[in-house]
Amino acid sequence: MTIRAPADAASIARAAEILREGGLVAFPTETVYGLGADATSAWAVARIYDAKGRPSFNPLIAHVADLDAARREAVLPEAAIRLAEAFWPGPLTIVAPAAPGGSVCELARAGLPSVALRIPDHSVARALIAALGRPIAAPSANRSGHVSPVTAAHVAEDLSGRVDMILDGGRTVAGLESTIVSFCDAEPALLRPGAARREKIEKILGRKLSAPARADITAPGMTASHYAPKARLRLEAHEVLAGESALDFGGRLSALAPAGTLVRDLSPKGDLVEAAANLFAYLRELDALGAEKIAVAHMPERGLGEAINDRLRRAAAPRVG
């Protein structure tokens, strides 16, 4: 059931409550409507990917309250801070290395060592972030492959029944997504043109923006900078071989594994949203515990299974360098 309500103080308070409980709330920003979840909860963020129907885990923008909050999440070079001071709140997204101890979960970052941040210039969005007291992860509130929504009615067309609440704040002003600038490489790079003008950005930086160093905007899952487990993965396993650990789903492998096998079950009850929420954490745990080879159970290709399988195939692929 999707609650649709005018974005007044009472519904913003209700929306923050829903986010705190791990729910999804679509809300207006000055650019387009966002599909929001608590950015610190992998479980909540997994529901975003499920609702959007994305075939892979694209990294999401974390919407923060102020510059201090941004600095807790990312290591911002001086040039990034100058841009932030000039544009925030506003339609500029800054990508920078994630800060140690930052709160945005790894699933929201799609396993990248960087994080995308912005302060939206919209009273409803800002009130919601303040009420939650945590960053809100939000891609545009459309189904994957559809155009970004600029009214609550557009959001409802795509996501009715898939989000817990839609806050109606009327038509968005910019109608175009934020401009994304990355500070992850030697030179600041324009990852996506958008509502903040390139000329103004370049003027403030005192230099031209470069094209992205890697072709990682359309398919961020393909970059070498993604977290990849040290262990070798064997997919579609039907049993656990000697010397293997296991990444299970729905208890299939656990039942057959030799006693003493190191096992993590992504979702004992076979829930793909739960599996997505656990994926990065369990790969890291198995690495930390010294697993060298991991037998991975078959994951169904429906729903979030497609994105999970995409990530697993990348993790299992031979590494270059």
Ligand code: TXA
């Ligand atoms: O205006 C906007 O930016 C809207 C509102 C809701 O804020 N949001 C939006 O999100 O357009 P989305 O998910 O549709 O687009 C976010 C883009 C994606 O292309 C993603 O690949 C990129 O940001 N991105 C996020 N984190 C990144 C990272 N760490 N490195 C590179 N690209 C990143």
Ligand code: MG
């Ligand atoms: Mg989008």
